[in-house]
Amino acid sequence: MYIVQYWWEWLIAAYLFLGGMGGGGMMVSYYFCCRKSEQKLAAISAITSLIIVIVGVFFLILDLEKPEKFYLVFMSPHLNTRSMIFVGSSILTAFIIFGLIYITSLEVKWPSLLGRIIPVLPWYGRGSIANITGLLATIAGFLTTFYTGVLIGILKSVPFWHTPALPLLFVASALSTGVVGILLVNDIYGFTKPKEERHRYEEYCSILGKWDAILISIELLIVFTYLFIFSYGPREAELSVQLLTAGELAPYFIGGVILMGLSIPLLLEYWHIMSENRGRRASCAIPMVAAILVIVGGLILRYVILQSGVMTIFLPPS
């Protein structure tokens, strides 16, 4: 007889996913801003990443029994600064603050009302500030991706989560979904440009596709090691592995994560890279399809990890 944790469901799965994806996306924005001098693309990518994380935080707050009292995470009279929720909330706050300063420091023409407010800010258009806050937002973004795994990884009540492999898996998945999320943003942005300018965005698409292929390969390696090791116990973790590979979660895990979310996108990205190596002008449609699959797979991954959380068995076997 065993119990699967039933406390955290879709809202938390979505939060873990969105927090990771937004955190990963900010890194790509920083790459555009400070390596490629693509201010506008950097701004759009950073705004997208920020919105994704804020939506994630919204889900986290919505999952609380007292959402209106979320501020107690920082202002409780008995604040526990060692709690991973406090640590994570601090990282998320830093991410949002640095992200906002970074975005508004980029030299971009803002539309309508924003166009009147943002240029007044003292840091607007200052490359050095964009560089520093972009880096800080990127670091906070990376910590966010890491923290989503640590949050549940420290719990020894669920042996299947209590492993260093979990934060590593979440980091790999977060960076991968973040990269492809911005790949989509880049491609959509590219489509709005005249045809003769598009090759630049196609080039970025290829670069991001290559990054993602590497990240997916790492992720697959972690997933297989993770499951293989735990298929030898402890008992609760063995049950989790069974749930994922042969039990009721298998269609989601094998079909949704391993095949749809990782293997097929990897093949598509590999195909794209090979076509380019042969000198063919490959369409960005293929990496875009891969990107959508990776994103859906990333969300399902968080869900099945939560749903396979078999809790410690502490009563005698029946």
Add this chain to the structure above:
Amino acid sequence: MAKYGMVIDLRTCLGCGACIAACDFENETPWEEGKRRTHVPEFIFGEFPNVKRLFVPRLCMHCENPPCVTVCPTGASYKNEDGVVLVRYDICIGCKYCAVACPYNARYVDERKRAIDKCTFCYDNRVLQGRQPACVETCVGHARIFGDLEDPNSEVYKLVQSGEAVPLRPDLSTGPKVFYIFKSSVGGE
């Protein structure tokens, strides 16, 4: 300052469920939703005619190193000076991190309080008045024994020190303060 704990003698637990009823009544638990502070699961071993039955009452273990307290961001979950793990309902935001972190699955969400709730050893309502927890007082088989684990004259002290009463999953190193007597349980094992 005391260090309260409980010993549950599985040899004399009849599985009558009076402890559950007493607790529900005393603490007004949302029992109609299946949310209770104590449960008495039944275990059946072997096959007919060599069948053994065992009732293993469970409740919050009031751990020495409670993982629920470690993870709680607002300090709503805390261990008091008498070693009892309690919840400050007013500052519990209901993130449920403690409920997931508890290896003994002792917690539930009380929708009326919009907070996490759990066994308190009847600390405020009984123990402070020198009474026994409701489940202990009502137990017909005297299967539940409550007392100070640091008082050498207490029954719980003697049972724990003699090694007769043992905790569940001590390997999890949370230091549970609810102990069980398994030996000579029903069926003669």
